[in-house]
Amino acid sequence: MTESGMKPALWHGVPRSKIDWHPTVNDEKCIGCGLCFLTCGKGVYQFDWDRKKSVVIHPESCVVGCQTCANLCPAEAIAFAEEGDTPQKKAQRIVKKYKVLPSAKKELELMQS
Numbered sequence: 001m002t003e004s005g006m007k008p009a010l011w012h013g014v015p016r017s018k019i020d021w022h023p024t025v026n027d028e029k030c031i032g033c034g035l036c037f038l039t040c041g042k043g044v045y046q047f048d049w050d051r052k053k054s055v056v057i058h059p060e061s062c063v064v065g066c067q068t069c070a071n072l073c074p075a076e077a078i079a080f081a082e083e084g085d086t087p088q089k090k091a092q093r094i095v096k097k098y099k100v101l102p103s104a105k106k107e108l109e110l111m112q113s
């Protein structure tokens with residue numbers, strides 16, 4: 001339980017708060033088109049109307065492995081991995097590090113039963 005009494009959000013059994021997966025916006029590159037804010041269905045972004053920039057306000061709401069907003073960004077202003085790394089490799093490391101496959105198998109079995 002969290003301090004608020006809410007159950008922590010889990011991703012295949014792993015507390016979401018442990019997982020480093022969220023977009024980072026490069027303000028200098030962002031042209032303020034709002035596409036990421038308008039597209040993300042998880043409320044990760046807020047739009048700063050004064051600065052005309054998208055701002056990440058709920059990073060832990062980002063779906064692990066998703067990078068739709070980065071794919072759509074016309075300015076290539078959104079990153080999920082450090083320079084020299086790739087989002088795909090980073091996502092694969094997360095899957096391995098947290099041993100997600102046994103959990104996924106159990107989830108599939110429950111769906112079948």
Ligand code: SF4
Pocket residue numbers: 025029030031032033034035036037053054069072073074075076077078
């Ligand atoms: S899609 Fe890219 S350019 Fe458009 S608001 Fe988001 S970060 Fe900025």
Ligand code: SF4
Pocket residue numbers: 023039040041042044045061062063066067068069070
């Ligand atoms: S990667 Fe997907 S879930 Fe995460 S902020 Fe972008 S659109 Fe939203």
